[in-house]
Structure formats: structure tokens, C-alpha cells
Amino acid sequence: MEIATKDPLNPIKQDVKKGKLHYVANLFPYKGYIWNYGAIPQTWEDPGHSDKHTGCCGDNDPIDVCEIGSKVCSRGEIIGVKLLGILAMTDEGETDWKVTAIHVEDPDAANYNDINDMKRLKPGYLEATVDWFRRYKVLDAKPENEFAFNAELKDKDFAVDIIKSTHDYWKALVTKKTDGKGISCMNITVAESPFKCDPDAAKPMVDALPPLCESACAVPIDVDKWFHNQRN
Template identity: 65%
Template sequence: MSFTTEERGKPNTQDYRVYFKNSNGTYISPFHDIPIYADESKSIFHAVIEVPRWTNAKIEIATKEPMNPLKQDVKKDNLRYVCNVFPHKGYIWNYGAIPQTWEDPGHRDNDTGCCGDNDPIDICDIGNKVCSRGEIIKVKVLGTLALIDEGETDWKVIVINTEDPEAEDFNDIDDVRRLKPGYLEATVDWFRMYKVPDGKPENQFAFDGDFKDRNFAIKTIKETHEFWKKLISKKSDAGELNCMSSCVSDSPYFCSSADATAVVDSASAFGDAESVPSSVDKWFYYNKK
């Protein structure tokens, strides 16, 4: 199964979008139409890369738009860029999401005591390759961190690209501690501080910031997949989420390929990128408490 992307609008502007196609040339939703599993028997999952490592633009699946393209987040009418908090530069992993998952805001997690954040479950790919925006990779799950973001459960699943030359050496979270010393500590540090330059308090974590193992992480992913099944079948309230799908044929939200094409055709034509503000390169120094 292969996927391609199509850019629309001008990069680094609010009209920029990245749409997805499957191998048949049909426009698809990266939220709903890409299968969660690349190989279910081996617990290998698909992941959609939203933000390549070392970059700052907060690109995400547009869950409220038809066909759910990638777009850059906007706050206070400005494009959002994640700040560099020393010693980190941009995102320190390839960052993205697992399709066909949903952290249900109506479900209070028994472990964290908080409800979901209304998004697909997030992944941090620790592989060596710097992925491309919109790239679909196959990942091995290693563990998870439970970020509590403004009172919501926001799982961060640690994964490695199965095509990474070192992938066979990584099978659980302890392998990351052993083979990439400092990476997990840096991950907690990054998530704790990345909003501080914007005037927000440090983020908090469940489990005192400890990582849960592979089995716990896979169980959590499967739970969010069940929540997604209820969402796409209208058994859960979608609220503002757009569940338009060109591949989930038994869903009430199923649309024709022509309908999906019409959505993309209505988007702005692809154009030259605008410049990125120089302030994006600023490094912030912060005294940890």
C-alpha cells in the first residue's frame, strides 16, 4: 500500500494544505482512510509524519476540515511555530499521528484521570532518518509518555521507523534508554518546557513523567482505535470534527472519489513559499524549577 501527497496554497501561509492520495489515485483522509495497521500480526502501525525532525512549523492533521489535509496551526491569527528552548532546536523527533485513532474528549482515562484531547494519538519517531512532511511510515511501538496538556490526556507514543537500520535492536522502552542515552529525558524536558516561552506554565505528566512500556502503549493505541470506530460510525458525537471518508465504505460519512476531488479542487493552487519569520530561530533559555 502506497500513498502520495499533493500540496495546495503557499507554504508558510494560512492557506497551505497537504492532501493525500492512495495508490488508486483517490484523495483520502489521513485521519480516517489510512489503515491503522501496516502489519497487525506484528503490531506494526502506520504513522503520518506531520513535523519533520529539527523543524519548527506546527503542522497537524486538520481534523475539522473535509478530507483532513495537513495545515499549519494558527493562534491569534498567526502561524504557529514551536519555540527553541535551549538546548533543543525545533522538534527533536519526527512527529506525527497514528491514523484511525481518536483520543475521545468524552472519555476519562482510568490511569491519567483526564479526558482525551480530541485528536489522533501522537507519535515521536526516534529513527535516524529525517522524514518528509506528509510521509507515511511503518513504525514499531516502544512505549508511551502521558502528557497532561491543559487538563487533557495527550499520549506521546515513542516509535521507531521499521526501515531504520537499527530498528531490530529496539523492542521496548528500555532499549531506548540503553541505546540512545538521554533521549527519553530530553523528550520529557522538551514537552515540559515548549510552551513556557509563550507565557504558559510548564506542562505536567501522569505517572510522574515515567514512560510506560510497549505493551501498555499498544493497549492505549488499541483503545483509541476503538474510540475512532465509534466516531466514524456515528456512535460518538463528532462535534466539530470532519469525518468525511473516501475509503471507509460502511461509514455514514463515506463519500465518493468525485466528492473528495471536489474538496481538493476548491483549495488554492500551489504557489511559491513565503519567508519564515526570523524570530523562529530565536533560542530561549529557561531556568528549570
């Protein structure tokens, strides 16, 4: 599922690859995602800006978040999180930051304050996170992803700086100081944005969207298939 950045009001939609609905493969030993995977609102990785840490431009999306708490969140759920660290992935030559965080209401949230707490309390989880992101596209006949900083996660202060900078890029986008090149900036909340519209005008667009069909839609049988990739 992706935030459809080029659609009005940016709804959540299933990604499509080569004309087919796109699912996350179960690449052994992982069953789908290994965390709650989401994004930070009001951030944007600017494709016109070359990141000083990675040497690559942004991927034209909000910053992704891997939430490591014990609750499996619902699709579209909005939660508050504590930042722990950030991974600098380069996906097909684009900077694609991955924030690691924990739900503020998680029973163990008080025990997690930085990346070292994650290493201590969830041994192997960071390594699995890097491995998952490194290999998850190989089944699409793509090369393994690469990382800055030798695939080491940076600390929460570093993560805050990255989030602040991508928030500034987002502000430039929604105030028309930057060309979004096809991104729909229509919104009902940002007062200073020339793209702001009245909620009454937005409601028909929302009402016209197709309903969820989780129970009615046929899911391809290979969605529940295990895949193995052999390393040479």
C-alpha cells in the first residue's frame, strides 16, 4: 500500500507494478513486513536535492517509518512514535531514509530511548531490518539495495535533523516554492498553501473513491508463497 502522491488529497492505494497489484513477497525468513511500515506526514524527500550524506537525490516520497512495537497497527492508522534512529538506504540511486521508532503507547516504550536500547532489548532486529531492505527487491530482478554509513543506523538526533530538513522541503512544496512535478498538493489544512481547498469541495472527491474490498477481492495465490533467493 502506498500514499498516492499524484492523486488529489493523496489517498492510500495499492501499488501497481507492470499492470498488476503489487504485494510484498515473503522472502525467507521474513513473512511480509517485519514491523509496522508507514510514513511521516508533512515530509518530502526532494528529488531535486542531492543529499550530502548519500550523494543521491530524494525519492519523491515522504520519509518511511519502521515502527517496532508489539501492536500490529491497522492500515491508515495514525500513531505517535518515539524516534530511535535512521537508516540511509539508496534505492535505485535515490535517497530513501528509513526511520526506526516505537509507538508511544507501547507497553515497553519507556525502555526505548535510542538505537542502543533496540540493540539491547531486541537483539538481531536491526540486522534483520538492514537485511530485509537490502534484499526485498531481488525477486523483481533488481539488484540489492545499498546504504550510506556502511549500513549502520544513525542515532535519534541525526534522525531529527533529517526529518526537519525534509519537513522544510515539504513546506516549500505545498507553498509552491518548489515544483512538485506532478505531485498533488491539494489539502484542507495548510493555511499558507495556495493548494488549500474547502472541505466541502474535497468531500465529493473522497466520496467518489471506491470502497475497500479486502474481503471481496481475490488475492493471488503466490502472496502466501515462500521465496528464497540464492546468494552466489
